[in-house]
Amino acid sequence: MINFRCWFILNNCHRLERQKRPITTKSSFHSLPPQPRHYALHKRTSRSRVHASLTSETARAEEDRNVYLALVTGGLEGVAKASICESLDISNEHVSIVSQPTLAKGLSAGQAGVGKLIISVPESVSLESVVKLKGVQSMYAYLLHSNSVPTCPEGLEYVQTLLARTNRWPQAFTLWRSYFLSQGFDVPALGADTIRFRARCIRDGTHAFTSQDVARRMGSAVQGVWNWPVDLKRYQCEVVGVMLESSFVCGLHLTTLQTSLKGNLPAEKVAHYVAAERRVSLRPSTAFLLLSLARIQPGEIVLDPMAGVGTIPIEAAIHFGARGIGGDLASGAVVQAKENAVEALKLGLIRSSSVEFYEWNTCALPLEDSMADAIVSDLPFGMSCELSKRMYPKAFAEMGRVVKPGGRAVLLMGSRRLLYDSIDMHCWKIMESYYPVNIGGLNACVIVLCKQ
């Protein structure tokens, strides 16, 4: 079913006041030592006024490796990590999960609660294979990460100093530049002061400053180091920071997509989703991670009884070689799902026999018993579209009927309580406890079931 979550996702996007002054306020730099333009950044000679230890955990990156920052669905970092290690053929220790600060009970982490992975790969691994990784929302050339940003006003200075002093600028810039060169853009080498850039911050938590303040300070830091001109609209390089309470990660965005300046996470642009106009359809990367969790094998039948625009069945067919079957109550969504499937077929991503869509009601599926190997679905949740409690038991009973014994179900849903209230334990066995996840800033959970 389609999700109307967006209506109530509280993204921390503060009103965007167009900056009248360009972000060249050097005044904020008074406490830092004067830096020559091509300052050798790894020579850390003096300390800043902000006394907290400036250990942005950057030192462990080895010289001959490229380091990326990947944003993934919050809560499914472990699944993403396993999949990344496997597809790049790198060992576990080269992908590290940035730990999330613990929040007060019941508090949603917001968009900044997105999962963050730092991936270190040998230079022999092609940039293309990293940028195209499945299960990743967006990819960045890694700059820095810190877990000790003060939430008081001094935090701004702290972030600026971190960004001005990180010794990863040359590597990150080289990585960013090779990406844009590979996309056919002409990008000057490091040291040129003609690169138009902008800084952007996605911030959540209690801070004494706004995300615009952080972005402004990030901009000042970049200008202090490279003297690049700011261009909020026609920028070439985007410096993105994600701040959640005292944790901060930062990188150079590896995309040619010009995204909005609001404090939102960038959308995923996927060629075969032509008809995904519905504002909050499931991210393809999240669909991929859910399917990974269900351990889909080639040739299996994957069913999504509430498929919306068809993301899960289509991703199952493309990346897992499965037969995806989906349906929805909303006829408009089914038509869009078909259009997406036709586009994927045109692009040669799937075979014509791999996906099918129907208009149906989850509480009375027009399918034979035990026909599916697995169910993977994004159940509707959130205030405006909660499946009524009355519907959940029926939906679970139907899902149980159409999955073969031993088949799996991986479900993304709003709360576990509804599951325990409505599931028939003789039919389903709960496999893993559950994964608390962050979907676009909203708390949700992923459960894994096995048909008895």
Add this chain to the structure above:
Amino acid sequence: MRLLTHNMLANNAKGVTKGFPLGLEVTAVETKEAEFNPDFLKKMVPKLEWGAFCEAAAVIGVTGFPTAVTPDLFEDEAFLKKFHNALLEVHVEEGVLICPESGRRFAINKGIPNMLLNEDEC
């Protein structure tokens, strides 16, 4: 909707005990070429309800399938081609699916079967 799909659908309304196979009425079909994959076809045979498939194939104008599939037929190129055509290439764009027990009709519009039941049926 292809016959591959038809073979999986059933009427699951309240009170219906035998909602399979659904009868088929066709007003518009379209043939779209699909990749010929003998291995896929071989794997599909045991999963299909063969009788239901043959009846539906007759409706879309492909006749002459044997009553049962024997292993030697998998070597028969002509059979496989015909099977491939009926199962995967012919799309029912407009038509109706009919429940064998209750006679309930489900419309097929633009290739999408509308299997939605009314509140009182489920």
